[in-house]
Amino acid sequence: xxxxxxxxxxxxxxxxxxxxxxxxxxxxxxxxxxxxxxxxxxxxxxxxxxxxxxxxxxxxxxxxxxxxxxxxxxxxxxxxxxxxxxxxxxxxxxxxxxxxxxxxxxxxxxxxxxxxxxxxxxxxxxxxxxxxxxxxxxxxxxxxxxxxxxxxxxxxxxxxxxxxxxxxxxxxxxxxxxxxxxxxxxxxxxxxxxxxxxxxxxxxxxxxxxxxxxxx
Amino acid sequence: xxxxxxxxxxxxxxxxxxxxxxxxxxxxxxxxxxxxxxxxxxxxxxxxxxxxxxxxxxxxxxxxxxxxxxxxxxxxxxxxxxxxxxxxxxxxxxxxxxxxxxxxxxxxxxxxxxxxxxxxxxxxxxxxxxxxxxxxxxxxxxxxxxxxxxxxxxxxxxxxxxxxxxxxxxxxxxxxxxxxxxxxxxxxxxxxxxxxxxxxxxxxxxxxxxxxxxxxxxxxxxxxxxxxxxxxxxxxxxxxxxxxxxxxxxxxxxxxxxxxxxxxxxxxxxxxxxxxxxxxxxxxxxxxxxxxxxxxxxxxxxxxxxxxxxxxxxxxxxxxxxxxxxxxxxxxxxxxxxxxxxxxx
Numbered sequence: 001x002x003x004x005x006x007x008x009x010x011x012x013x014x015x016x017x018x019x020x021x022x023x024x025x026x027x028x029x030x031x032x033x034x035x036x037x038x039x040x041x042x043x044x045x046x047x048x049x050x051x052x053x054x055x056x057x058x059x060x061x062x063x064x065x066x067x068x069x070x071x072x073x074x075x076x077x078x079x080x081x082x083x084x085x086x087x088x089x090x091x092x093x094x095x096x097x098x099x100x101x102x103x104x105x106x107x108x109x110x111x112x113x114x115x116x117x118x119x120x121x122x123x124x125x126x127x128x129x130x131x132x133x134x135x136x137x138x139x140x141x142x143x144x145x146x147x148x149x150x151x152x153x154x155x156x157x158x159x160x161x162x163x164x165x166x167x168x169x170x171x172x173x174x175x176x177x178x179x180x181x182x183x184x185x186x187x188x189x190x191x192x193x194x195x196x197x198x199x200x201x202x203x204x205x206x207x208x209x210x211x212x213x214x215x216x
Numbered sequence: 217x218x219x220x221x222x223x224x225x226x227x228x229x230x231x232x233x234x235x236x237x238x239x240x241x242x243x244x245x246x247x248x249x250x251x252x253x254x255x256x257x258x259x260x261x262x263x264x265x266x267x268x269x270x271x272x273x274x275x276x277x278x279x280x281x282x283x284x285x286x287x288x289x290x291x292x293x294x295x296x297x298x299x300x301x302x303x304x305x306x307x308x309x310x311x312x313x314x315x316x317x318x319x320x321x322x323x324x325x326x327x328x329x330x331x332x333x334x335x336x337x338x339x340x341x342x343x344x345x346x347x348x349x350x351x352x353x354x355x356x357x358x359x360x361x362x363x364x365x366x367x368x369x370x371x372x373x374x375x376x377x378x379x380x381x382x383x384x385x386x387x388x389x390x391x392x393x394x395x396x397x398x399x400x401x402x403x404x405x406x407x408x409x410x411x412x413x414x415x416x417x418x419x420x421x422x423x424x425x426x427x428x429x430x431x432x433x434x435x436x437x438x439x440x441x442x443x444x445x446x447x448x449x450x451x452x453x454x455x456x457x458x459x460x461x462x463x464x465x466x467x468x469x470x471x472x473x474x475x476x477x478x479x480x481x482x483x484x485x486x487x488x489x490x491x492x493x494x495x496x497x498x499x500x501x502x503x504x505x506x507x508x509x510x511x512x513x514x515x516x517x518x519x520x521x522x523x524x525x526x527x528x529x530x531x532x533x534x535x536x537x538x539x540x541x542x543x544x545x546x547x548x549x550x551x552x553x554x555x556x557x558x559x560x561x
């Protein structure tokens with residue numbers, strides 16, 4: 001088995017120490033950092049995401065895989081900076097104002113990282129304007145909002161209205177999710193995409209960012 | 217039939233005059249509108265005014281750290297277990313624990329010190345005898361174990377260090393078995409059912425694999441159910457979300473009623489649950505709180521209750537699909553739920 005394949009296998013099993021050591025070994029052997037990233041770490045995380053979407057693995061397996069990915073990234077990132085690796089895109093994410101539920105949002109963060117995004121996680125109870133301020137500050141492509149409660153879902157619409165008022169609606173792709181959120185709510189509040197799970201969110205995010213970029 | 221007879225018939229899936237119905241536990245911010253709608257002053261009056269078949273009783277618990285048994289453990293070591301600003305995945309005090317000795321610093325509360333037996337008796341005695349007197353035990357050992365490490369660390373420990381997860385879980389189960397015994401002894405003969413539970417489901421599936429649920433949650437569930445049964449109590453077991461895949465396990469440890477039917481979660485359609493499990497266990501819930509009760513009209517709610525009554529001629533307690541009714545639910549929809557549930561066809 002090649003080293004890259006080995007990294008992928010250990011990541012899928014959530015073996016952080018092995019992944020970290022193997023990434024270091026790969027760098028020592030002068031493998032291309034981008035290949036280690038894309039074919040070793042990120043593709044493995046995408047495999048875990050697909051299994052999660054299909055209920056073949058569950059939250060604990062995703063968490064240990066993400067921990068292993070982060071362990072590998074901690075070794076790899078300085079090299080990626082050196083070779084000028086660009087992220088797929090930038091995403092600002094948080095749980096909406098009044099809502100403290102964050103396990104779903106955290107899973108989306110892990111999956112987006114696994115899809116190659118640079119993430120700005122605003123945490124929970126995020127004021128609608130703060131998403132936009134952060135997106136403007138970092139030059140984000142996507143704003144992601146999560147809510148578990150029916151009473152906090154309307155905050156998603158507040159953020160979208162705020163974007164319109166500031167003349168920024170078309171600048172950002174707005175993605176929403178959370179237990180009570182669905183396609184009709186997405187349409188009603190004028191968000192761009194609702195995705196039912198973290199892996200699908202990452203897939204859609206990557207696709208639409210690349211499409212938007214290609215369209216110029 | 218009175219409420220109690222109706223409940224017991226529902227549990228045994230025998231004919232009922234009309235389904236039993238449970239209001240649940242309205243969120244504190246939802247209560248004022250409900251009080252106004254029904255012209256009552258407090259929760260006691262509300263329960264009677266809606267015609268609830270149940271009367272929920274909370275376990276009295278007063279410690280230096282907590283005033284509710286579900287918040288008994290000071291995992292954050294800051295004397296503030298109810299902090300509203302804390303996220304559900306916040307790190308607990310066992311975050312860095314790797315060996316069993318690393319748990320030794322924690323002072324486990326003794327329920328005997330903080331549960332007032334006389335207050336238990338007073339609360340139980342205040343419940344109307346013709347209602348189903350329901351002890352809200354929760355005993356959520358899985359959720360507490362998650363909080364003790366921080367949820368993500370706890371779930372990772374299930375894979376990477378299961379022994380330490382189980383060591384904490386065992387301590388928590390022991391706490392609840394002792395606490396429940398105090399309450400059950402105080403209540404002897406005056407309590408009909410208890411609600412026990414752990415949130416294991418998300419909207420789209422279980423949070424843990426069925427195998428992990430069987431290893432880490434079901435054994436504790438079994439102990440708690442057996443203890444309640446030894447006092448002659450019926451057990452309503454709660455888990456939010458999509459839990460269809462482990463309902464056979466809940467049935468296997470003797471759960472009498474599965475709560476809630478979270479109607480919009482994957483695999484939790486009432487018709488499917490009735491077909492798969494309707495001859496082995498009863499259910500509670502089914503009236504969706506994620507869309508219908510919030511956005512629907514009273515007529516929509518009545519239509520849903522009629523549909524549920526058709527699917528479940530017995531074996532279902534009609535109730536919102538989550539016990540904590542939120543302030544965005546119009547009180548007229550709650551009234552519609554009870555009006556339709558209480559009709560004798």
